[in-house]
Amino acid sequence: MQYPLTYKQFYEGLKQGKVLGLKCRSCGAYTAPPKMCCAECTGSNLEVVELSGRGEIKTFTVIRVPPEGFTAPYIVAMAELEEGPWLLGNLEGVDADQASLDLIGKKVKVGHKVIPPMRYSAGEGVAVTFSLA
Numbered sequence: 001m002q003y004p005l006t007y008k009q010f011y012e013g014l015k016q017g018k019v020l021g022l023k024c025r026s027c028g029a030y031t032a033p034p035k036m037c038c039a040e041c042t043g044s045n046l047e048v049v050e051l052s053g054r055g056e057i058k059t060f061t062v063i064r065v066p067p068e069g070f071t072a073p074y075i076v077a078m079a080e081l082e083e084g085p086w087l088l089g090n091l092e093g094v095d096a097d098q099a100s101l102d103l104i105g106k107k108v109k110v111g112h113k114v115i116p117p118m119r120y121s122a123g124e125g126v127a128v129t130f131s132l133a
């Protein structure tokens with residue numbers, strides 16, 4: 001079975017300012033980040049589509065003990081995209097020490113951040129980011 005949309009393609013899309021996802025031809029649901037099958041009905045009849053890149057924060061956490069190469073504190077949020085899927089990313093432009101439940105429900109725009117290669121990574125990485133809309 002072949003991946004209809006690879007993570008590499010997803011990240012390349014982000015670098016060009018596009019949020020790519022999968023639309024299920026069977027049930028109409030959207031899947032992002034990419035999976036092998038529809039997150040809703042597990043069907044495999046999927047097409048690659050560009051999503052709006054807009055969403056709403058559903059939940060978040062503040063990271064205070066960061067992995068190598070990251071500077072804490074920072075906020076990791078889950079946002080529900082307009083098309084339905086939930087995406088994980090770093091919330092930027094908000095002071096992590098001021099983060100409160102007021103963030104939940106806030107509208108965000110999806111962006112990206114290039115992560116330079118580190119000792120335990122397989123080269124350059126790309127992370128999803130959110131900024132308040």
Ligand SMILES: [Zn+2]
Pocket residue numbers: 024025026027028029038039040041042043
């Ligand atoms: Zn489906």
